[in-house]
Amino acid sequence: MITVGVLCEGQTEENMVEGFLKPELAEHGIHLVSTILHTKTAAGGGGGRGGVSKWSKIEKDLRNRLNSTPHWAAVTTFLDYYGLPQDSPGMADRPQGGASRRERVEHVERRMAEHIGHPRFLPYLVLHETETWVFAAAEQLGELLDDAGLAGELKRQADAEGGPEEVNNSPDTAPSKRLLRLFPGYSKLLDGPDAVTLLGMEGLRGACPHFDAWICRLIALNNGC
Template sequence: MGSKVNILVEGQTEETFVNSVLAPYLFQYGIFPVPIIVKTNIEENGTTHKGGFVRYSEIRKQILRLLNDSSADIVTTMMDYYALPKSFPGKDDIQGHNCFEKVRYLERAWSEDIHHKKFFPYLQLHEFESILFTSPLEIATVFSEKQYINRRLEDVRKKFSSPEEINDNPNTNPSSRIIKVAPEYQKVFHGPLIAGRIGLEKIKDECHHFSDWINTLKHFKDKKT
């Protein structure tokens, strides 16, 4: 029997990635991920807006609701580390010497705030497009000016030991770097497409924080039994 995993995701890009790239990979291990896009605002007339990370209090409520789903074995997340709200647990006293230590600190603080054995939070360093820098060539391949884009993005990649280190400055975050050389980049369409072309195993080899998350999901059934 398989294990259902509810994944609260930041937007349509992550939802598509889970459905088209992550799910087929996890199916072979008996893990069935279900992406749920975060609801960022509910108006008085009942209109719901989805996507993004605005108020932590709203995110917290949605996680608690997902934890009430008795059919789910785990509730996890796929939210950007970049531009977290100030109200996020641990944000006001974040500790760590590098982005990896800092993101783990925030994930622990988040886990402690929710305080539920089924909750396993994951924050994407620094945003979804970070994992695409695993292969600048695959990014470039889907656009017309392939050689130019590949050269420019390879120059970026060489400055960091891991794609996950590509930073969170508004002008130099991963998506901004891609758009700067490929203005036609459309996050929801191109992002999951490129990730699928790269392949999860290659992404895991380059992006260790991401890999730890995938491995925890992949081996969940082993721990359960």
């Protein structure tokens, strides 16, 4: 069994790791340890957690984890590409023109890896945010919320964009904004992780190729994909 640390953007991502990714990857001999990005310190001395405001905060947490856990096989990130700080490595010189969305996010991941410069750092950015995975689990979400029409509409929108990971990243059309418009009672902390867990690892890997590539890299740490 090897250990991999996962730096999560917030509670939603941590719930996904603990309830979905952790048991799935344990079958491959990988033990995930999740922590939420530290963002600020409250007046009373308690640490604020969740959200991303500046690259320097992400970098500080990453370097702390890498330096304090030499026995871990790797440290990875679970951050949304949508809303990533503009001062993050690679954001300013992303390929334009005919570059695909996946090519842009992979460019940023490479620049992050180069900037940190540590052999055990494996960056991952969700294309475009964690709710993308919920679009992949449209049928399961519809069953959970007893709303077949919601499932059909989520699938229609994902297909129109070319797949769940292609659902775009503007303030009006990001996956999370679409979900709340279609179902105002949607709970990102509960409904999303539950639906994705019902879909399962193989279903999500099949629907989300950028996610699949990340999982392959993690499994390869323990001799296989």
